[in-house]
Amino acid sequence: MDEKLSECVRGIPRLDNDQDRGGGEITRQTNETSIPRNETWRELLVLLAAQKYKKFMEQELIKIKNDASSLIIAAEHEAELNAIKLDFTGRSGKLTQLVKEVKNIPEDRRPEIGKLANEILRSVEELIVSRAQELTGRKRAQLRKMVFDTTRPGIKPHIGHLHTMSQVLRDVVDVFKTLGFQAADGPEIETDHYNFEVLNIPQDHPSRDTQQTLYLDTRGSHATPGEIILRTQTSAMQGRIMEKAKPPLRVIVPGKNFRYEQVDASHSFEFWQVEGFLVDRDVALTDLFGTIDYVLRKLMDKRIKIKFATTNFPFVEPGVDTYIECTVCGGKGCSFCKMSGWSEIMPAGMIHPNVLKAVGYDPQKISGFAFAIGLSRLVTLTYQMDDLRLLTNPDLRILEQF
Numbered sequence: 001m002d003e004k005l006s007e008c009v010r011g012i013p014r015l016d017n018d019q020d021r022g023g024g025e026i027t028r029q030t031n032e033t034s035i036p037r038n039e040t041w042r043e044l045l046v047l048l049a050a051q052k053y054k055k056f057m058e059q060e061l062i063k064i065k066n067d068a069s070s071l072i073i074a075a076e077h078e079a080e081l082n083a084i085k086l087d088f089t090g091r092s093g094k095l096t097q098l099v100k101e102v103k104n105i106p107e108d109r110r111p112e113i114g115k116l117a118n119e120i121l122r123s124v125e126e127l128i129v130s131r132a133q134e135l136t137g138r139k140r141a142q143l144r145k146m147v148f149d150t151t152r153p154g155i156k157p158h159i160g161h162l163h164t165m166s167q168v169l170r171d172v173v174d175v176f177k178t179l180g181f182q183a184a185d186g187p188e189i190e191t192d193h194y195n196f197e198v199l200n201i202p203q204d205h206p207s208r209d210t211q212q213t214l215y216l217d218t219r220g221s222h223a224t225p226g227e228i229i230l231r232t233q234t235s236a237m238q239g240r241i242m243e244k245a246k247p248p249l250r251v252i253v254p255g256k257n258f259r260y261e262q263v264d265a266s267h268s269f270e271f272w273q274v275e276g277f278l279v280d281r282d283v284a285l286t287d288l289f290g291t292i293d294y295v296l297r298k299l300m301d302k303r304i305k306i307k308f309a310t311t312n313f314p315f316v317e318p319g320v321d322t323y324i325e326c327t328v329c330g331g332k333g334c335s336f337c338k339m340s341g342w343s344e345i346m347p348a349g350m351i352h353p354n355v356l357k358a359v360g361y362d363p364q365k366i367s368g369f370a371f372a373i374g375l376s377r378l379v380t381l382t383y384q385m386d387d388l389r390l391l392t393n394p395d396l397r398i399l400e401q402f
């Protein structure tokens with residue numbers, strides 16, 4: 001560099017790394033805080049940006065603290081306070097997010113701003129807690145001031161009651177318990193074997209026509225087509241129980257049956273029955289009559305008129321049908337009793353020897369009787385309902401009458 005150029009640049013601060021070599025004198029003349037001696041322009045810009053960012057962070061933190069404080073102090077309800085808490089210090093809260101930003105500040109300035117951020121976070125949290133305590137205290141004080149009249153009548157809750165079916169079923173089970181019967185439960189999805197075969201009703205037996213059966217579609221399963229059905233009678237449990245247990249047996253089986261039937265006032269595709277049977281030595285038909293008579297008079301009315309008629313069911317020999325005088329019309333004749341004045345309620349009979357053989361009993365030594373109470377019909381007759389369909393109607397105005 002010649003003399004003239006040296007003169008020109010004298011007095012101008014040099015900002016590159018040559019300062020150490022040629023500009024030492026110049027740097028000493030400048031203010032150290034404004035332009036650090038060893039910084040390049042790039043470093044200087046970074047430095048200025050960092051300072052600006054730090055300042056921005058400080059301002060933001062203080063602004064958020066002020067906003068949060070004023071809202072917390074103004075909060076009048078716990079729910080309101082919880083919402084503010086979530087808004088500022090929740091996982092995605094404004095203050096939480098800002099505290100997370102501290103890590104982006106250059107390392108040398110991070111402790112300072114980090115400390116400030118943590119202090120602000122703590123102070124906001126403390127303020128929330130103290131406001132919550134204030135609000136709770138105020139609420140308690142208000143409650144203490146309230147006059148509570150313990151003598152005022154309360155609001156009576158609506159208490160329901162058992163469905164009429166359940167009420168009658170419990171009565172039936174109770175009556176049979178006094179006679180030493182046990183109650184059992186069985187599957188509604190049954191096999192043709194237990195529903196028919198064991199009960200002396202082989203394939204193509206005409207009595208199957210009277211039990212319009214609902215067959216389950218078993219395609220894709222291992223079951224033989226037509227083997228799986230919805231049981232048409234709770235008698236299906238006779239075979240299942242007698243196969244496993246030895247006499248003497250006294251069992252009732254309450255449950256639902258299903259038949260593909262036209263629905264009318266006294267018939268339904270779904271109906272409740274209570275199957276019952278007794279097996280022992282020397283059981284006679286008169287035991288059956290005595291049992292039915294006792295049970296029906298206990299369940300309904302001592303004075304109720306009962307009549308037996310002979311009938312034929314393949315699983316009993318002899319078979320009897322039990323009728324009671326129609327309680328809907330008092331025996332005069334109505335649509336429920338099909339104008340006969342009588343209602344069939346309990347088919348029964350002495351268990352057929354073939355059934356006893358099918359379950360491995362010796363009919364020479366063991367005898368027994370079986371019956372099935374049409375529970376749905378018993379309920380309608382007990383409460384003088386003229387339509388079986390009322391039992392499955394979910395209208396509470398109907399159910400609350402009984």
Ligand SMILES: [Zn+2]
Pocket residue numbers: 326327328329330331332333334335336337338339341342
């Ligand atoms: Zn009638």
